[in-house]
Amino acid sequence: MKSLFFTGSILVSSFVLAGCSTNVITKEDHANVLIEKDKAEQLDVSLNIAAGKLHVSEGAKEWVEGELEYTTDILRPNVSYKQSGKKGKIVIEHTNKKFSDLKGPNMKSNWDLQLSNKVPIDLNVNTGASETHLDLQGLQLSDLNVNVGVGDTTIDLSGDWEQDFDVQLSMGVGKSTIILPKDVGVQVKSSKGIGHSEFRGFISMGDDVYVNEAYENAKIKINVNAELGIGKADFIIEE
Structure with a gap:
């Protein structure tokens, strides 16, 4: 069984543009993120958002649940999960850092994520030009690093x-x-x-x-x- 799912218009439109170079503001794309529970006993979560809005809270029934919204393929985040031994490593990040040509009020990059409170979490958050709200009460934090x-x-x-x-x-x-x-x-x-x-x-x-x-x-x-x-x-x- 796969541990990571995407649903929404990201499957229809954004992956078609993957690998293309474009700074044109397109229609809004939306993705639901689900990383299922497995046998990991601890999570290492890295959230690297270069531009936009980030909201994180507890409440996921699985390891991670949430929604990602963006208006251009450059702002499409990459989501990965890998279990190694007792630890699961989750990375959600902007891999394309070329945002200098992006302009206009219609640009959107919103991440709304819920994390599991069932296992200890090392949480690393790195933000660029971003509005960030980390509502971390209720989680089992073992380490927190925010840059x-x-x-x-x-x-x-x-x-x-x-x-x-x-x-x-x-x-x-x-x-x-x-x-x-x-x-x-x-x-x-x-x-x-x-x-x-x-x-x-x-x-x-x-x-x-x-x-x-x-x-x-x-x-x-x-x-x-x-x-x-x-x-x-x-x-x-x-x-």
Whole structure:
């Protein structure tokens, strides 16, 4: 049984154009993505979006479910899955990076993805010129790495967590909002960029280190290393 399915107009029109070089805005294409569960006990998920909008949340009954929309073949993402031993490796990415000639209000590249909460996930997100919303509460994160280029980014890590994990953030140009839990220990180590940063609900420990009130006695801890770029970055403890 195959583990990966695409459905929708992507099968009819976009694959016909595969390999062609075109910067012409075409009609909107749509693909449903389904990566089925198998015997993997851990997932390594990489999401590499060069341009557009990315929304990620939990809720998939299989490993990954979601929808991809785009208006030109250049923005058609590639989806791959491979199981090796106990780990499944998922990559969804823009492989064509030549977007300089794409213009116009009708250009669209929207990824709306749901991930499974049944196994631990190492999640790597790399964005170019993108609007990004990562609603990660409810997942079993074992590691999170987010590298932002240009655009506004929201990362929601609020809620309860059952294991420690590390977060690596490299924030570029734009506004970033990172929401962190109140009842799980949180430590943020930041390196200041040109922009402005705020730490709401945190206790300053000096040397650009901030913790929440639960950190000292918490059994579960999230350790965040943040490289702050140009723009504004808000680190907020959930209410």
